[in-house]
Amino acid sequence: MTEYGRGPGPEPWHPEDPQYGDQGWIGHEPQQGRMPYGGGPQQQYPQEPQYQDPQYQDPQYPEPQYQQQPHPQQYQQQPQQPTYGGGQVWDTGQGQYLEVPQTTDPYAGGVDPYAQQQPVAAYPGEAPDLYSTAEAYPPPQPPGRRRVATEPEEQWQDEETAEEADSFLAGGAGKGGDGDEPSGRRSGRSKDKPKKRSGTACLVAAVVIIGVVGGGGYYGYTYLKAKFGAAEDYAGEGxxxxxxxxxxxxxxxxxxxxxxxxxxxxxxxxxxxxxxxxxxxxxxxxxxxxxxxxxxxxxxxxxxxxxxGLNALDVIPGWRNVQVYEAIDKRLKLKDGTTHDVATKEFKTLGLPDWANTNPKIKDPLEGFLYPARYDLKKEATPQTLLKEMVAKATQAYGNADLKAQAAKLNLENPLQLLTVASLVQAEGRYQHDFDKISRVVYNRLKPGNTETYGLLDFDSTVNYMKGQSTLDIGSVDELRKIDDPYNTYKIKGLPAGPIGNPGPDALKSALNPAPGPWYYFVSINEDETLFAVTNAEHNRNREKYEEERKKTGQ
Incomplete structure (x- = not known):
């Protein structure tokens, strides 16, 4: 199909352009007459006769007739071709035509040099007629009647036909009344396709636009609500x-x-x-x-x-093992004594350090090794898993504190004794701010040559552990000295056989770093005051204050 004009507009380029005019539909450039200098006559070349479809004849633009030339090398003036309007050249595919302008250029001798050009036809057989079949496109129109198609399926039509095509939106059928093309004009559309368009396309476009706008609005609302609105929430306790x-x-x-x-x-x-x-x-x-x-x-x-709501077990600093066992049974909903039996039978497999359980008189090898902390009670939790986790935490904490080296510095026999001191500090000291001084009291009483207690600790806490109780009234001293038990510090000298509980990190720190001082005795009057003494006489006076405080508080 020919590109009319070869430019962005409907008109051809300037005649001096090498691509001026249409190049035809036969695959080679049409020949044009040579332009004479000074406005003189142009030399013409003969044209061979061309095949003409006898069945096609455009009623509006009759084809010019040419005389067959005897030989292509003979030259003969060709008949003048019809022109239209402003003297422009246009091409039908069978020859190029020049429209002679009605006005002359005064600077070119009164003759337009471009008006001298005459049509030149192709050689016979090289330019078939492309307009003789029903499916063919219409023949090219003069420049004044050309119109650039705005859609792929739309063909060239004059301005009046374009107005008819645009009028369907207003409900009309164009100037033809029923949408048919005006008589005497040809259109690129097939005759079985009416030019009148239905409103379906407009309806579909409207639905699409409404869907896009509605969908965008919904998602925009959802985004704003999620970002700035109140979060989705339930009501109540569940x-x-x-x-x-x-x-x-x-x-x-x-x-x-x-x-x-x-x-x-x-x-x-x-x-x-x-x-x-x-x-x-x-x-x-x-x-x-x-x-x-x-x-x-x-x-x-x-x-x-x-x-x-925390489903965990908190081991409190100072708890004895029996308290930990009972808590595990309760939280895991086990029969009473289940965890105690596991600890008694499986303590060797729970990961104790090599310096643990070195005293055959120890009541519970795990005492002091169930480290105070919070332990999650997951679905797979068992007494074995919990005890292992507690021992592992204790072993790590004691390893970080380097109990072996610290025990030697404090004149203790082994790390187990240092851990025992920490358990005593935890049990005897009701308040953390007293731990450092209580630790010093323990070490002072353990000193050889101690003339105040003569190597005895005399701690009620060890008696309570021995008896499995927790009370301030442990009985008379004379009766206590008769009880033979490795944990009875009223009877034996030195430290008990092993820890009497599970000390926390503060008590352990105080056992490693006792405060300097000469104290051998102490008594806590209330939460804010603990009285320390060097001599027994001073300690007795402090005990009187303690008894008075108990009467005031009703203890």
């Missing part, structure tokens, strides 16, 4: 029971996502928002929690921040 494990190092956001994944809270953001306004929200610890389903963010934070 129901049922859910076990949740919060790993160590987990932040509030991840906690919220874990809770949401288990159906505890409606959204992670609800939990985070509640934690930010809770006084203890930022101190929620890792661990295993017993939660409920469908809890509000506030209810979940309240439960976790206060530790009430």
């Amino acid at each position: 129901t049922g029971s859910v076990s949740i494990d919060i790993p160590k190092g987990t932040g509030l956001g991840e906690m919220g996502r874990i809770l949401k994944a288990h159906g505890v809270v409606a959204s992670a953001q609800a939990f985070v928002d509640a934690a930010h306004v809770h006084p203890k929200g930022g101190a929620i610890q890792a661990g295993s929690y017993a939660m409920k389903e469908h809890m509000s963010g506030k209810a979940a934070v309240d439960l976790m921040a206060n530790g009430a």
Whole structure:
């Protein structure tokens, strides 16, 4: 198909352009007459006769007739071709035509040099007629009637036809009344395709636009609600029971996502928002929690921040092993004595250090090695796993403190004795701020040549451990001195056979670093005051103050 004009507009380029005029449909450039200098006549070349379809004749633009030339080398003036309008050249595919201008250029001798050009036809057989079939495109139109197609299927049509095509939106059928093409004009559309368009395309376009706008609005609303609106949340304290494990190092956001994944809270953001306004929200610890389903963010934070829902076992500093065993049985819902039996039978497999259980008189080899800390009670928790974890924590803590080297510095026989001192400090010292001085009292009483207690510790705590009790009224001293037991410090000199409890890190620190001082006695009057004495007489006066304080408080 020919590109009319070869430019962005409907008109051809300037005649001096090498691509001026159409190049025809036969694959080679049409020949044009040579342009004479000074406006003189142009030399013409003969044209061979061309094949003409006898069945095709455009009623509006009759084809010019040419005389067949005897030989292509003979030259003969060709008949003048019809022109249109402004003297421009246009091409039908069978020859190029020049329209002679009606006005002359005064500077070119009164003759337009471009008007001298005459049509030159191709050689016979090289320019077939492309307009003789029903499927062919219409013949080229003069420049004044050309129109650039705006759609791939739209063909050249005059301005009047374009107005008819645009009028369908207003409900009309164009100037033809029923949408048919005006008589005497040809169109590139097939005759079986009406030019009148239905409103389906407009309806589809409207639906698409509404869908895009509506969808964008919905997602925009969802985004704004998620970013600035209140987070989705349940109401109330929840129901049922859910076990949740919060790993160590987990932040509030991840906690919220874990809770949401288990159906505890409606959204992670609800939990985070509640934690930010809770006084203890930022101190929620890792661990295993017993939660409920469908809890509000506030209810979940309240439960976790206060530790009430924490599904864990807290070993308190100073607890004896029997207390730890009972707590494990209770939390794991086991029969009473189950954990104690495991400890008695399997203590050698629980990971004790080599310096533990070196005294055959020790009542419980694990005493002092169930390190005070919080232990998660996961679903797979058993007495064995918990005891191993506690012993491992104790072994690590004592290894970091280097009890072997420190025991030698403190004139103790082994690390087990140092651990025993720490357990005594924990049991005797009611308040942490007294630990350093109480530690010094222990070491002073253990000194050889001690003339105040003569090597006896005389600690009520060891008697209570021996008897499995916890009381201030342990009986008379005379009766206690008759009891023969490796933990009765009223009878034996020196330290008991082993630890009497599980000391915490503060008591251990005080056992390693006792405060300097000459004290051999102490008594705690109240929470804020502990009285230390060097002599027994001074200690007796302090005891009187202690008795008076007990009468005031009703103890």
